[in-house]
Amino acid sequence: MMRSVEEHLAAVLSLATPLPVETVPVSEARGRVVAASAVAVLDLPSFDNSAMDGYAVRAADVPAAGVRVAVVDDIAAGDTRRLSLPPGGAMRIMTGAPLPEGADAIVPVEASDGGTTTVAFTEVPGVGQHVRWVGEDVRAGDEVVSAGVSVTPGVVALLAAAGIAEVAVHRRPRVAVFSTGDELVPLGTTPGFGQIVDSNQVMLGELVRAAGAELVHSGHLPDDPDLVRAAFADPPGDADLVLTSGGVSMGAHDVVKEVLLAAGTVDFVKVAMRPGMPQGAGHIGGRPIVTLPGNPVSSFVSFHVFVLPLLRRLAGQPAAASLGEEVGAGVVEAAVAWRSVQGKVEFTRVRVAGGAATPMTGQGSHMLGALGAANALAVVPPACAAVEVGQRLSVIRLLGSEVGS
């Protein structure tokens, strides 16, 4: 009996406990997940100020265009004097400069004759115009960023402006990657007959880093049960997650599966998906482990479908509204028709442009050529044997790709 993609995703996500919380400077928090409400220290704005370069006035003092008033002071942004506007006067004021007490409107310099001793205006100011009032954006004590929010540059700006210099975030997941299989030779070596370059190791490492996690170890394990057992017993770098590729299928040399089945803490299953059928997930040495298939494309797809949501959960992101949303899929239309496998979810490597997806040629699980130009995986449901032109499909954005442009 095959497991559905949703069932296996749920099993993988059940491995995740959000990682411990640490407090870091806001400038080092990007990509982390906020662990506790961030509360504004300051009002935003923290004082009434001008939204324009112009003149601060009492609106009542300028009842008509052409009225001339005395310019009694000049307020730059950063002026820390607490000024008071005398009745009938005006003060030159720059964008962001504090409103003098008594003033209730700003006349933009464009609506003036630009005078520096006296000034006349071409418009009648309305009370409150071009004034930014204290606290109108954020009040000190307001929650500005909720727990579970990922820190983007925009969040950094908000935290900094609100006077929050440090923020509580979850630790980044530490991941150890092991490729397995005696057929693999390191990148930079010329493979002999029967050998292939160990592309999975470098690929998984870059996927881990692109996901914002920390790659604490990347290595290769030969098909030797003792060496595999030792590596899993004490993975380097105090990893929060161990990832492997290969050695989990039906073969007589599937050493990862052999060792982990003996340990009894990892489930090996067939998942109704293409590519990526043989999957394993569980714990080893108290740590979550996900064993990905060895076919490079199967490994690549499985990372996006199962490991990326797991890393997000470890990093502190809350559960999505649905398992479908855990993988962060958007929706596009099929630009052309293509055939799909029935009874399994097919993850078709596609290029999305202008809101439409076109499949790449070469969809075999060993075929990497398509990854030179693909930017997404189209999720074709099990019931669908043929995708039709214009059919709406979920797509998972490939890590590091830009989709939609």
Next chain:
Amino acid sequence: MMRSVEEHLAAVLSLATPLPVETVPVSEARGRVVAASAVAVLDLPSFDNSAMDGYAVRAADVPAAGVRVAVVDDIAAGDTRRLSLPPGGAMRIMTGAPLPEGADAIVPVEASDGGTTTVAFTEVPGVGQHVRWVGEDVRAGDEVVSAGVSVTPGVVALLAAAGIAEVAVHRRPRVAVFSTGDELVPLGTTPGFGQIVDSNQVMLGELVRAAGAELVHSGHLPDDPDLVRAAFADPPGDADLVLTSGGVSMGAHDVVKEVLLAAGTVDFVKVAMRPGMPQGAGHIGGRPIVTLPGNPVSSFVSFHVFVLPLLRRLAGQPAAASLGEEVGAGVVEAAVAWRSVQGKVEFTRVRVAGGAATPMTGQGSHMLGALGAANALAVVPPACAAVEVGQRLSVIRLLGSEVGS
């Protein structure tokens, strides 16, 4: 006369010359742009091999289910022997193991009795089934990645598998960021009356880094023409691009504008957009400079609309098909109605979920509160005074945000 957004984007992009090319290990190339066709060193696959765990046979030797054949050898992945299949025999073979000469089909282990000395099958193999033929994915000498492609983890996998250990990529842009204005105090300091926290400096630094560029300097300049002039004459870190925020409006203390107007190599313009009207772009000391407005949200929006496309071009990305595509906008529907400014492009901070955009409250150019939850900018065209429910809008994904989930 105001410039259109498209005109100013074209002016900003005209500053870009792709940065020099360097050759780096594939594992360090992620996020860079490939500068010259990457050509496969190896065929993929580089030898005929099995797509399944099972038995290599001559299909003609298994004319019917139940026929029993001798198992004469056992081929693991990584087996470097050049074997030959004797007539009437079978060899156990693992996924990825080389096909013995003479074999033309694989029977999966699931369709066998699993025998190790002799084996019988439950199916009749077709010629070529479950065989991956040499070069069927990629041929040595094929271009696998074109110039202009960004290196994603998938591209890394393809390059590695094809035996390409190093790749020619453009250098990452080096960026110096200067916030300006006497009203700013450093993050971590309590601002006095009339002062605000310098959130732009940390925000622009994180935007630069999130864009994959290198932040070589981040600092603050007071409203002192001599200090501003000196900083621009010799920006630190041998920057490829200088970014400033503030000091470019109509005010008497707009020192950035004053210094650069005197230099005569920077255009200061009003762009028909909200927020973000006052913009400047040009060269100083032979380097591109973009002067962003000081309002935090104006600065944030302008970075996404003008600076990010410029950084992509510096990093070696080719021109997009249209200026609209330079900003990488996708398309979503408006979830609710909202009013917009006429005569200008309005960049509304929105949250996109389930393919629909909802505007955040607090859209003033000084209002950062909305950045706690926004994940995109909706691009509302100048002719549109009111966005209708269901109206299709271009959206620019905010750097570091995930959109569409």
